[in-house]
Amino acid sequence: MRKVLLWMGLAILLQLQLGSAYKLVCYFTNWAQYRPDPAKYSPNNIDPYLCTHLIYAFATMKENKIAPFEWNDESRFFPEFQALKKRNNRLVTLLAIGGWNFDMKTFTQMAASQANRKTFIDSVVAYLRKFEFDGIDLDFEYPGSRGSPPEDKHHFTILIQEMLEAFKVEATSTGKPQLLITAAVAAGKGTIDAGYEIAEIGKLLDFISVMTYDFHGGWDPVTGHNSPLYQGSTDQGDMKYFNSKYAMEYWNNNGVPAEKLLMGFPTYGRTIKLSSSATSVGAPASGAGSAGPYTREAGFWAYYEICTFLRSASVCWINDQKVPYAYKGNEWAGFDNVCSYKHKVKYLKEKKFGGAMVWTIDLDDFLGTFCNEGKYPLITELKRLLETNEPIVADCPKDQSCYTGGGTTTPTPSPPTGPTPNNKFCSGKEDGTYADPADRTKFYMCAGGRTYSFSCPTTLLFDESCTCCNYPKY
Template identity: 45%
Template sequence: MTMPSTTATSGNFGNLCGNKTGLIPDDNDPHCYYSCLCLVLASLASSRRLICAYNRLAEARADYGQFSVSDIDPNLCTHLAYASADIKDNKLAPVDVGDVQQYIDFNALKESNPKLKTLLIVGGTTFDKKKFSSMVQTKENRAEFIDSAVKLLRTMKFDGLILDWQYPGGPGSQPQDKQRFTELCKEFRNAFEADGIARGEDRLILSASVAAERAIIDASYEVEQIAEHLDFIVVRAFDFHGPWENVTGHHSPLYTGPQDTGDNIYSNADSAMSYWRDQGAPAEKLNMGIGAFGQAFTLASDSTAVGAPARGPAEEGCYTGKEGFWATYEICIYLEGVEIQRISGQRDPFAETQNQWVGFDDKTSLTAKANYLNEKGYGGAFVWSLDLDDFKGEFCEQGENPFIRQLHDLLVPGFPQSAITTPTPNYKNTHNYPNYNTHNYPNYNTHNHPNYNNTHNYNIYNTHNHPNYNNTHNHPNYNNTHNHPNYNTHNYNYPNYNNTYNYPNYNNTYNYPNYNSTYNYPNYNNTHNYPNYNSTHNYNIHNYSNYNNTHNYNIYNNNHNYQI
């Protein structure tokens, strides 16, 4: 399906100014009052961000849904963010041993684009919030975490960190965690500055992914204080509505819609961005979170409008495998030949097919959002995630990465050629790893993964077998077109996995004397056994039924109704 497109127009201040110099207004050129103003505006445009997340779990998907580091185009986004890392014993750590090689490959993308910045995300929607809460309890715990983060980021050549705690002071944490999160940001910033000075290198970047809902913002963040310490902030403006609710709603509308009443008038990107700004966060530090996906519902009546009765999530995406969650390319598959509708008076699209309702973003709505960010002077956008775009150009008939490319062309059109960089002394030499193999990990095998294949047992992918897929979605040639007769043939057989990543002196090099005992996974297979893989994303785990009583946020359940 070819989605509607909108051509954006923007002023080229350099051409408008021509060869004029000085500070004298040109009465004949209303677009350019001062030549210096033009230069300032051009500089602001070149410093805008497009941050794109890489979801490590996408590598385990089958067939066309499988996405790995090698599929990333390093020239589309100003920042790439690896999602995600873990907290183990108050230390920043990889989720599992396979991430070490992925970190190396991920950061090697900067060899193709030296202007690219890479970040590591810690936390996320399904992350155990208690790990954050435990880590921030004491100054000593925080110092241990920060020290481990500096070591891991520098060793793996990341440029910075995104804290994705959902949410300080909320379920799974303590009320005091709101203030402790501020302290964590402050201490991180001080440590990053000291490390940069000591190394004679660029300081590591510090960012946070934060809530977009006003009730959570008030409960979780000291906005002005954390904004002082963070280099930029990602506002998660892409989960305002979803199939956990009993009526349809667009998950990421730009403005208030005609159907919005009560507190729902705040459930939109403009309201979220404005609230963060009005609470003291500088506009240039704020980045709008945009999802390259749709939230999909199963309708409960004949109505197909926004606000129509719904009875739960739509069917799972044929590649992503999660009910009610469709990647951009899956939306192109399902909506082929279907009429696209838009919220009255807005550009946010939605559609219905076979009793399945989905709200999403397309070129028209992305253009509106990009123009909004440019006009308001915000820092840029964050996209979740690279693997959800039509990264191979197989389905949407718009070439590779049409979703992210649209944002690139509107927000950072000259990147990477026009990016402004500040060189730091001896950067290349200080990061020179000519003997990279001397990071030897002699006891790598002591992570006890003799049955690595069983550890990441993806046998449940058999349950994604869609023998009647053609009948359900009325795509008679689906199987023949994409030829998936061996859907289950993604046999993740790594018989020599330990030999492949042979790091003989791991403990000595990284000075982790108890690394093996600390991260000993004797029951690793059971820990990461995914017999019910689909239940991982079960929205029931976000049960906020007692949230009001505990933290006295009376409007929380009314706004977001997570009871299911």
């Protein structure tokens, strides 16, 4: 009996020493160094105790071998990144390869043959050991999509299988801890189906980060939130798949153990230009919102840019999706805050997922001077929520109306607007969204027999598979 009590005590002590059982995986981006002061960010800015895992984004590939992307990755940033482990010896660091701007043709070429895959895997082992990373994060966006052929879906599985075997052999021969293999994967159902043999890679990978963000943005014809937790009450067709809950449970239900799945938490928001006086979810939109002064990308604002916008904007809560949005003039922003994080972590814990993934550490208010909410207000709250053993009571916000400068206002309704050139198109049709049969850049919304016409933003075409404007399929 005394031995049992002793072991129980040791187990409790070990848990207290290690902290939360949940992973908190944070990405650092090597292009954050190019932002204007005071938003410029380097590995020296990172708090090494904030996250359990740090992932360096991104490396690239040349001649089937892993390669640095930025000029100072190897000479400065890698050493600074690994020096964080001297301050926190429990910190795990990984190197991500890929990203949205990665040319998938290079992945297709590498993955197509056993010889090319071996060249890549051997280069990864040597590179990770040379620069003291604990593993590789595969962030190819995406096998089977964006120019990647259907066979890349299976090739991705084979690559992971062969990489895992090589990592085991290397660890045995050197006596070093085995390198980790993780992946950042799509959250959209169509992209998941095209790109992943879900159950197979779920057995092989150490953990999987689901990119539960970018569900909506300036590419859509109407406003929608960047990272909703739940399906919206007005979501129709494939739009019902565009939420964090559906994505996480789709991966889980198709064979990935819950404890291996990490839910994505964005520290940024997507901005959209309003094209009418309507302002709520589903309001007509005309492309990406203005670029932020520091991130300088149309339709994309860091949290530290959003919180300054909120001081003079109308801020609203989407009750069915448990996330906020704000608008001022024709600028509309769907973003996350500590309140939406609370709802998301409550859900994450109820489903027993493995933890959270943050994109990115450098987009939070790392100085604490923009938002006056302390340093890293979003990630700090996320860490607290994951570590607490107390039940999470997601009771915020209690006031579900909009407010501006502290005063409440009534949310503006967002019916489709008209008139339209083809006012007979919807006659006899059910309410919904329809392609213009004569012009792929246009579409119609039908409501109560009335016809409302819209045009997709430049370079996009209407896609019936998602009832949205999308990039042309290759």
